[in-house]
Amino acid sequence: MASVPSSSSLVAAGTVAARPAPPKVLRRMKVRRSTWLGVGLVTLYLSVIVLIPLAAVIWHAAELGPAAIWRVVSSPDTRAALQLSLMASVVVAAINAVVGTITAWVLVRDSFPGKTIVNALIDLPFALPTIVAGLTLLALYGPNGPFGVNLAYTRAAVMVALLFVTLPFVVRSVQPVLIELEQDVEEAASALGARGFTVFRRVVLPSLLPAIISGAGLSFARAIGEFGSVVLISGNIPFKTQIAPVRIFALVESGDSAGAAALAVVLLLISLGVLLALAFVQRWGRRGDEEE
Amino acid sequence: MRRSRSGPAALGAGGSRAGKYGLRTIALSYLALILVLPVGMVFYRTFENGLQPVLQALVDPLTLHALYLTVAIAAIAVPLNTLFGVFCALLMVRRRFLGKSILSVLIDLPFAVSPVVVGLSLVLVYGRTGWLGGWLAENGVRVIFAWPSMVLATIFVSLPFVVREVVPVLQEIGVDQDQAAHTLGATPWQTFWRVTLPAIRSGVTYGVILTTARALGEFGAVSVVSGKIAGRTSTLTVHVEERFQQFDLVGAYTSSLLLAVIALVIVLSMTVLRSKEVGA
Numbered sequence: 001m002a003s004v005p006s007s008s009s010l011v012a013a014g015t016v017a018a019r020p021a022p023p024k025v026l027r028r029m030k031v032r033r034s035t036w037l038g039v040g041l042v043t044l045y046l047s048v049i050v051l052i053p054l055a056a057v058i059w060h061a062a063e064l065g066p067a068a069i070w071r072v073v074s075s076p077d078t079r080a081a082l083q084l085s086l087m088a089s090v091v092v093a094a095i096n097a098v099v100g101t102i103t104a105w106v107l108v109r110d111s112f113p114g115k116t117i118v119n120a121l122i123d124l125p126f127a128l129p130t131i132v133a134g135l136t137l138l139a140l141y142g143p144n145g146p147f148g149v150n151l152a153y154t155r156a157a158v159m160v161a162l163l164f165v166t167l168p169f170v171v172r173s174v175q176p177v178l179i180e181l182e183q184d185v186e187e188a189a190s191a192l193g194a195r196g197f198t199v200f201r202r203v204v205l206p207s208l209l210p211a212i213i214s215g216a217g218l219s220f221a222r223a224i225g226e227f228g229s230v231v232l233i234s235g236n237i238p239f240k241t242q243i244a245p246v247r248i249f250a251l252v253e254s255g256d257s258a259g260a261a262a263l264a265v266v267l268l269l270i271s272l273g274v275l276l277a278l279a280f281v282q283r284w285g286r287r288g289d290e291e292e
Numbered sequence: 293m294r295r296s297r298s299g300p301a302a303l304g305a306g307g308s309r310a311g312k313y314g315l316r317t318i319a320l321s322y323l324a325l326i327l328v329l330p331v332g333m334v335f336y337r338t339f340e341n342g343l344q345p346v347l348q349a350l351v352d353p354l355t356l357h358a359l360y361l362t363v364a365i366a367a368i369a370v371p372l373n374t375l376f377g378v379f380c381a382l383l384m385v386r387r388r389f390l391g392k393s394i395l396s397v398l399i400d401l402p403f404a405v406s407p408v409v410v411g412l413s414l415v416l417v418y419g420r421t422g423w424l425g426g427w428l429a430e431n432g433v434r435v436i437f438a439w440p441s442m443v444l445a446t447i448f449v450s451l452p453f454v455v456r457e458v459v460p461v462l463q464e465i466g467v468d469q470d471q472a473a474h475t476l477g478a479t480p481w482q483t484f485w486r487v488t489l490p491a492i493r494s495g496v497t498y499g500v501i502l503t504t505a506r507a508l509g510e511f512g513a514v515s516v517v518s519g520k521i522a523g524r525t526s527t528l529t530v531h532v533e534e535r536f537q538q539f540d541l542v543g544a545y546t547s548s549l550l551l552a553v554i555a556l557v558i559v560l561s562m563t564v565l566r567s568k569e570v571g572a
Contacts, residue, residue: 035387042380042395049447050401053413056423060416099322106319110312118320120563121327126502127555128331129509130407131529132548135536136330139337139545146333164326196311225406227512228529232536245408245512252412252516261416264409271404279397 057268060261072262077238081247082266084155088243089223092162097216100170101208107171108178125167130228133164138233153235158243161229166222170215177211210281217278221271334552338545349546354523358531358547365439365527366507369446373503377454378496382488384455385462402451410448411516414441437519442527445513450506454499461495494569498562505558509551 061069072078107119125133137160139145142152151157181204189199227245234241236250244267251260338346349355380399384392402410416422418435428435435441469491473483489496511529518525522534528547535543 032387035383035389038379038383038387039389039391039395042376042383045376046395046398046451049444049451051398053410053417053444053448054401054405056416057409057413099318102315103319103323106316110316112316116563116567118323120559121323123559123562124327124331124555127505127509127558129511129529129532129551129555131511131532132334132509132551132555133330135532135544135548136334136552139333140330160326164330167323167326196308221404225404225409227406227408228515232533245406248406248408248412249512249516252408252415257412257416257419257421260412264406264412267406267409268404271406275400275404 054268057261057264060258061265064258064262068258069262069265072259073266077242078244078247078259078263080239081242081244082263084158084242085224085244085267086270088155088158088162089220092159092166092223093216093220095163096166096170096219097212100167100215100219101174101212104171104174104178108175122168122171125165130165130226131232133229134161134232137161137164137229142233152233153237153241155241157233157235158230158241161233162223162226165226165229166219169218169222170212173211173215173218174208177208181207210284213281214278217274217281221274224271225267331552334545334548337541338549341542345542346546346549349540349543350550352543354526355528355531355543355547357523358526358528359550361439361442361525362508362527362529365443365446366504368443369450369507370500370503372447373451374454374496374500376451377499377503378458378492380455381458381462381492381495385459386467399452399455402449407449407510407512408516410445410513414444414448414513414517418444436517437521437525439525441517442514442525445517446507446510449510449513450503453502453506454496457499457502458492458495461492465491494565497565501558501562505555508554 064072073082103122107115107122128136137157138152140147141149141157141160143150151160185203186199189203190196194202225245226243227249230243231246231249234243234246236242236246242250244263248260248263248267251257251263383389384396405413415436417424418428418441419425420429420436422436424435435444469487470483473487474480478486509529510527511533514527515530515533518527518530520526520530520534522531526534528551532544532547532551535541535547
């Protein structure tokens with residue numbers, strides 16, 4: 001897997017320990033004591049850093065009770081923020097699915113001078129701090145931008161910021177699949193008279209679909225939680241450009257940490273739901289491999 | 293592994309020449325508009341008024357302190373997550389235990405959590421009204437609005453990278469070499485340093501690079517817990533926002549440039565590492 005960027009493993013969510021289950025005989029083998037010690041240490045670290053803080057969010061929201069959570073979430077400004085976040089993330093995931101697939105295609109099948117550099121730049125949004133991304137976009141698409149396009153404080157600006165930070169996901173999940181794809185079938189299809197787009201739709205697309213869905217899903221999960229890149233360019237105007245994470249930030253700043261926790265739990269549930277769904281999609285994609 | 297062939301057959305579905313150039317134009321202009329031009333713009337805007345104001349902003353005590361704090365936080369978070377990551381990856385690939393799949397889901401959790409929620413979660417544990425807030429206040433320990441919470445937030449958001457990068461490498465190399473070393477009388481510790489670690493070096497390096505990038509660049513989580521006290525709890529990313537809010541654009545762009553250069557170096561070093569792997 002030399003030419004496949006290793007950051008493609010970045011986009012393979014939920015598959016860290018994806019190994020086939022060991023045979024029954026092995027499974028009954030006694031677990032070594034040192035393993036339990038190791039598992040204990042790992043669990044301790046994970047608990048202190050991740051699990052206990054997240055439990056605190058859920059606890060504080062649960063203390064409010066479902067009725068109160070609903071009141072928080074359905075209050076007009078919070079609901080508007082949540083709706084905008086959902087809508088923008090869906091649109092961004094859809095745009096990424098199309099443009100990301102095209103980009104991956106060009107990077108794998110096409111050749112042109114400077115391709116290596118373009119390929120390297122794809123990872124830039126992962127490396128560039130989100131606040132810097134926001135500032136750069138404001139420099140280009142804000143007031144006094146060189147194109148005379150001023151998107152600052154509009155919903156379009158929110159989209160552009162989200163498109164920037166989610167750019168690598170679909171490209172990096174489709175690219176390796178495309179590299180591994182056998183071209184014989186495509187050639188056979190064209191030899192049999194299928195036109196370019198028909199070959200793509202009937203032959204290539206089905207094999208790429210799991211990767212496209214997985215990349216788009218990760219884009220969605222990332223977009224719905226994004227904060228830094230949006231905060232400068234959107235202006236955070238309630239009912240217009242305020243997204244859910246910014247709303248949480250505002251609630252924390254105003255001292256309403258219970259309300260913030262309630263909205264945070266809703267966001268958590270949405271992105272967890274998406275990631276779990278993706279795990280299923282990946283299993284489905286892998287099953288397709290085995291059948292071949 | 294098959295590499296794409298040159299010639300018309302390589303185009304496969306995108307058969308026609310017009311289609312090929314069309315797709316290339318779409319992809320490259322999208323990348324230019326969303327990625328390259330904005331980042332180029334930072335360089336332009338930073339040096340718009342010459343070098344002098346940039347240098348001035350760079351040696352500003354607040355900028356220097358923000359840089360120091362950013363590096364210090366990363367210097368704590370990255371080694372901790374690297375140790376954890378390698379240890380955890382070894383455990384998950386080479387040992388058998390109950391709940392492994394649950395553990396692997398939990399490790400990915402930080403990627404599913406909005407940075408703002410990470411910050412909020414720390415406030416709810418260590419803040420004034422948080423679970424440990426009362427006890428911490430009695431003992432005079434400050435976590436929120438101070439560096440410990442910023443370190444915790446940074447460790448949280450950058451936790452999965454090393455595990456994620458090392459696990460596939462470990463799965464690929466198998467255990468044959470380790471067993472050979474063991475048979476030849478190496479202690480587990482020797483085996484780890486002389487056999488396992490060199491074999492997983494590429495995965496560890498990628499993991500460390502990604503962890504460092506995330507640690508240096510984290511904004512949302514840190515800005516919730518830091519209190520944004522300039523000169524005290526302001527990291528470079530928080531400093532960028534603060535300068536921008538103060539209408540000090542040169543200051544904001546200078547710190548941004550610093551971070552953008554770090555990001556470019558990270559992306560390029562990953563490319564170089566990758567091409568070395570191809571050569572190997």
